[in-house]
Amino acid sequence: MPRYILDEKDTRTVFDLEKPAVTVGRAIESDIAVLDLRASREHCRVERHGDQFLLIDLGSQNGTRHNGHLVERARLKKGDEIGVGSARLWFEEAPPPDDLDPSDTMVTSAEAIGLDPGLDQLQRLQRVTMAVNSELHLDPLLRIIIDHLVEISGAERGFLVLTAGAGRPQVRVARNFEQEDVREPDVGFSASIVERVCKTGDLLVTANAVEDDRFQDTLSINAIRARSVMCLPFRQRGTVMGAAYLDNRLQMGAFGGIERDTLMSLVDLAAAAIERARLYEENEQRAVELEQLNQRLEMRVDTQGRELVEVKDRLRTVGQPEGVYPQIIGNARAMTDVLRLLDKVVKTEEPVLITGESGTGKELIARAIHVHGPRAKQAFLSENCAALTDTLLESELFGHVKGSFTGADRDKKGLFELAHKGTLFLDEVGDMSPEMQKKLLRALQEGEIRPVGGKAVRKVDVRIVSASNKVLGRLVRAGEFREDLFYRLRVLTVDLPPLRDRKEDIPALTTHFLAMHTKDGRAIKAMDTGVVETLQGYDWPGNVRELENEVKRMVALSEETIAVDILSDHVKRGARGLVDMDEEGPVRNLLELVEQVERREIERALKVAEGNKTRAADLLGISRFTLQRKLEKYGMNS
Numbered sequence: 209m210p211r212y213i214l215d216e217k218d219t220r221t222v223f224d225l226e227k228p229a230v231t232v233g234r235a236i237e238s239d240i241a242v243l244d245l246r247a248s249r250e251h252c253r254v255e256r257h258g259d260q261f262l263l264i265d266l267g268s269q270n271g272t273r274h275n276g277h278l279v280e281r282a283r284l285k286k287g288d289e290i291g292v293g294s295a296r297l298w299f300e301e302a303p304p305p306d307d308l309d310p311s312d313t314m315v316t317s318a319e320a321i322g323l324d325p326g327l328d329q330l331q332r333l334q335r336v337t338m339a340v341n342s343e344l345h346l347d348p349l350l351r352i353i354i355d356h357l358v359e360i361s362g363a364e365r366g367f368l369v370l371t372a373g374a375g376r377p378q379v380r381v382a383r384n385f386e387q388e389d390v391r392e393p394d395v396g397f398s399a400s401i402v403e404r405v406c407k408t409g410d411l412l413v414t415a416n417a418v419e420d421d422r423f424q425d426t427l428s429i430n431a432i433r434a435r436s437v438m439c440l441p442f443r444q445r446g447t448v449m450g451a452a453y454l455d456n457r458l459q460m461g462a463f464g465g466i467e468r469d470t471l472m473s474l475v476d477l478a479a480a481a482i483e484r485a486r487l488y489e490e491n492e493q494r495a496v497e498l499e500q501l502n503q504r505l506e507m508r509v510d511t512q513g514r515e516l517v518e519v520k521d522r523l524r525t526v527g528q529p530e531g532v533y534p535q536i537i538g539n540a541r542a543m544t545d546v547l548r549l550l551d552k553v554v555k556t557e558e559p560v561l562i563t564g565e566s567g568t569g570k571e572l573i574a575r576a577i578h579v580h581g582p583r584a585k586q587a588f589l590s591e592n593c594a595a596l597t598d599t600l601l602e603s604e605l606f607g608h609v610k611g612s613f614t615g616a617d618r619d620k621k622g623l624f625e626l627a628h629k630g631t632l633f634l635d636e637v638g639d640m641s642p643e644m645q646k647k648l649l650r651a652l653q654e655g656e657i658r659p660v661g662g663k664a665v666r667k668v669d670v671r672i673v674s675a676s677n678k679v680l681g682r683l684v685r686a687g688e689f690r691e692d693l694f695y696r697l698r699v700l701t702v703d704l705p706p707l708r709d710r711k712e713d714i715p716a717l718t719t720h721f722l723a724m725h726t727k728d729g730r731a732i733k734a735m736d737t738g739v740v741e742t743l744q745g746y747d748w749p750g751n752v753r754e755l756e757n758e759v760k761r762m763v764a765l766s767e768e769t770i771a772v773d774i775l776s777d778h779v780k781r782g783a784r785g786l787v788d789m790d791e792e793g794p795v796r797n798l799l800e801l802v803e804q805v806e807r808r809e810i811e812r813a814l815k816v817a818e819g820n821k822t823r824a825a826d827l828l829g830i831s832r833f834t835l836q837r838k839l840e841k842y843g844m845n846s
Contacts, residue, residue, distance in 0.1 A: 210261065212254075213302040216242055216295040220305055230254045232292055233266075244293030245385050246270050246359055251292050254284065254299075261299070263290060269359050271335050278335070336360075336474055346485040350381040353478045354452065358385055361438060361463060361471060363454035365390055367397045369406075370442075370450035370482070377402050377450060397453045398429050398437070405439040405451045411472065412439040415461040436462035440471060442479040449479060502691075509695055516701065519552060533576050536569070537720050540710035546573070546702060553700050554580040559652075561697045562675040564704030565843055567753030570675035571635060573702055577673055578631040586630030589623045594639035601644055603660050606651070612661020624657045624668045631671045637697065638676035638683055642690070649693040672697065679840060706843065707748040707755060708807070714744045717752060721759035733763065735770045742772055746782035747804060807842055810835070 212223040212230065223230075223240055232240045233251035242251070248268035255262045261284040265272040273291030274282040284290075286300040336356050343349040350368050358366040365384045369377040382393030390396055398417070405412050414420045417434040436456040441448045452475060456462040533547060553560055554577055562570045571590060578588040591604055599613070607622030623632055640648065651657050652672065656665045674697045683689035707714070718740065719732075726732050748754050758779060762770045772780070782804075809828060817823035825835040839845050 210254075210256070211300050212240060213298040214240060214242070214295060215298070215302070215305075216244065220302075228256050232290070232297065233268075240297065242292050242295040244295055245362060246293035247295065249387075252290070254290075260284075269335070269339070269356055337477060340477060340481045343481075344485055344488045346482065346489055347381070349481060349485050351383065353474075353481070354381050354383050355387050357440075357452050357454060357471065357474065358383060358387075360474070361454050362456075363436075363438070363462070364456040364458070365396070365454070367393060367402075367453040368450070369397075369402050369453060371406060371448070377406060380450075396432060397455065398423070398432065398434060401429075401437060401439050402451050402453055405441050406448045409441050409443060409448045411441065411468065413437070413463055413468075415463075417455075433457060435460045438463045438471075440475045442475055442482065444479045444483050449482065452478075505695060509698075512699070516549075519549065533580070535572060535579075536576055537716050538710060538713040539716070540705075540712045542705035542710045543713060546704060549702060550576060550580070553577060553702060555582075556700065557582060557671050558699040559672045559674070559697055560700045560702060561680070562673065562702045562704065563680075564675075564677065565706050565751055566677045567751035568704040568706060569752050570677075570704060571633060573704065574631075574633040574673040574675065578633075578671075581631070581671070583630050583671055587627050588631045588633070589627045590633035590635060591623055592635045593644075594636035598641050598644050599660075601640075602647060605648070606657045606659050607662075608660035609662045612659070616661070619659075622657065622659065624651060624670055625666060627670045628668050629670075631673055634672065634674040636676060637674040638678035638680050638689060640689075645690045645693050649690060649696060652693075652696050679843070682840065707751040711744045714755065715740050717755055718743060718759055721756050722763065725760050725763050733766055733768065733770050736772060738772045739770055739775070742775055742780060746779045747807065749800075749803075803842065806838060807844070810838060810842075810844065
């Protein structure tokens with residue numbers, strides 16, 4: 209049966225314990241209970257594995273020693289010494305009591321076997337460092353710090369006090385030697401001593417505070433009947449951020465023989481850890497606040513989106529648009545909806561995002577917003593963000609100063625400055641690089657710009673109208689477009705329908721382009737029967753721009769009258785529908801054919817299902833998710 213011999217306070221106790229695991233600590237329920245306050249409640253354990261015994265430290269604050277060395281675990285053999293605080297525990301056999309100096313029973317094991325005390329203190333400081341650095345949150349960190357200070361100093365109680373700006377120091381944690389919270393901590397210590405230490409930044413120790421001449425006028429000292437008191441400052445970058453107040457109300461001179469250098473090293477380490485924990489929690493709080501802000505912003509955008517949908521629904525119930533937009537041609541319902549929305553948009557000065565496929569006339573809508581808006585008398589300027597490199601685009605938008613780069617032989621004002629009080633149209637904004645997105649966002653947030661190479665900022669007041677043929681929401685989700693910039697640009701949204709969704713406007717548009725591209729003084733050419741019907745039978749993937757180019761070609765190639773034969777082959781084929789599999793002719797692009805079929809069948813399914821996407825997906829034999837993906841792919845979301 210294993211034997212354990214405990215030497216503590218001039219008393220030897222023998223334990224014969226036949227257990228697979230023997231616990232040692234200050235807790236009463238421990239198999240081997242020790243009295244020293246430097247021992248943890250659950251200090252260490254001896255485990256039996258066959259014929260061998262293993263000593264394991266249980267995370268004690270002051271460590272477990274095996275033959276004088278701090279260990280996490282060690283194999284035991286007969287005659288080995290286990291150090292738990294000042295107590296010595298011998299395994300199997302112990303030296304005769306007469307060979308032990310009774311005066312050694314209250315010193316550390318390192319001193320008892322002749323080890324360097326400085327090494328002992330260094331090992332203890334290393335253990336404290338590991339404990340302090342393992343915690344990033346402030347409140348549990350403060351408890352770890354004060355518990356270690358109380359144990360190392362042998363204090364009865366400890367109060368950790370931190371300053372809060374210009375206010376009085378505040379107790380953040382108060383603990384006793386049993387590692388329990390002190391009741392009513394705010395009245396249990398001398399605030400005047402803490403204030404003195406925080407002001408001077410010096411360590412303060414008194415053997416008997418009640419009789420110390422320095423504190424005769426301090427009421428709190430007499431009220432709490434403090435005897436031994438030690439107060440250590442927490443210093444960080446030359447500033448005192450608080451103090452640790454340790455006391456023993458019953459014993460005088462309790463802190464006379466402690467290693468003050470070790471304690472000061474610990475509080476310096478603790479001060480750095482406290483500052484790190486503060487910064488960590490501040491960053492956590494900022495992250496929470498940012499998430500809450502994003503949620504509120506999303507709710508606001510959703511609300512505005514619903515309001516705009518409601519506005520569009522109300523507009524559909526009324527007649528023609530209130531405003532007159534001669535530069536915009538179209539009486540189809542899809543375009544009438546856009547014009548009704550413009551009636552509302554032009555009255556505001558909020559940023560507008562115009563979406564739609566290439567060639568749908570986004571710049572025409574942007575000009576209409578300006579011409580019919582409150583800034584109509586001021587400048588309207590535009591820039592295609594996809595057409596320039598970052599360097600050129602930054603110079604175009606914000607200007608540059610002379611000598612800022614090669615070729616900059618004079619100062620140049622940017623479009624923001626030139627459009628001051630007016631409107632700036634940014635086309636293809638979805639093609640901006642991340643760096644230019646950041647610079648544009650800063651200009652919109654601050655209302656000021658800095659020219660390339662310049663130092664002074666210039667205030668600008670510009671209404672931004674932007675456009676993109678890409679789905680910016682999808683770019684945001686893919687991390688290719690800044691979410692905050694997206695919400696800045698998309699306060700109001702105008703979604704332009706593709707020409708295939710407003711084919712009833714093709715006759716009016718064709719007539720308009722014929723007049724536009726017929727030379728002055730010449731009569732507008734007539735069109736044979738079937739020309740307009742053929743044009744309406746084609747889906748126009750290039751939208752209005754492609755139709756305009758086709759009309760230019762008709763004017764150039766036709767004689768007095770425009771015949772169907774003069775139309776482009778792909779327009780005539782598109783009007784007849786898909787090429788018959790047996791029909792001879794040029795090979796068709798499969799991607800174009802698939803898109804044409806999918807668009808046409810999705811439109812038919814939605815029409816039959818009266819807009820119900822679930823029913824439409826069933827008719828098409830696909831899932832609702834797949835249908836939604838195709839609607840987004842082809843820009844067919846309403």
